[in-house]
Amino acid sequence: MTRLVYSSRHRDLQPETVDDILEKSRINNLRDGITGALIVSDRSFMQLLEGERDAVAKCLLRLLGDPRHDDIRILCAGDAEHRLFAEWSMHLIQTSGIKREILSRYEIDGSFAPEKMTQAAIEDLCKVLSKDDWEEIAA
Structure with missing residues (x-):
């Protein structure tokens, strides 16, 4: 199994755009x-994908052609022993919904900038956000 994390920027993201991305992602991922x-933050996306290598690669190719994503950057990719988000074909997490004391550990210069995070910080954030007890994380 492969795990891939990428970031991208977005502009003028409307709630219906996020809903559309989520709906299509869930269908394709299932x-x-x-x-x-x-x-999703006010300026960027960070997405973690887990699955068979070919399926994740095909998904990434679709994303590269999606005009809602600018400046796509692969943050980390490699083999994974288990899924962090096994219950979710695509789980939506708004950074505004994460407790401030948790999110602030991963911010750079006061903002969520996944493209500037270290691989260790990315991996740690993904593990924190995958916890079963969302009440520990939610703002």
Whole structure:
């Protein structure tokens, strides 16, 4: 199994755009055996994808052609022993919904900038956000 985390920027993100991304991601990911999470901030996306290598690669190719994503950057990719988001074909996490004391540990210069995070910080954030007890994390 492969785990891939990427970031991208977005502009003028409307709630209906996020809903559309989520709906299409869930349909495609269920079909392709992919699980993961989409983290949305006021300026960027960070998405974790987990599944068979070919399925994740095909998903990434679709994303590269999606005009809602600018400046896509692969943050980390590699083999994974288990899924962090096994229950979610695509879990939506708004950074505004994460407790301040948790999110602030991963901010750079006071903002959520996944493209500037270290691989260790990215991996740690994904593990924190995958916890079963969302009440520990939610703002």
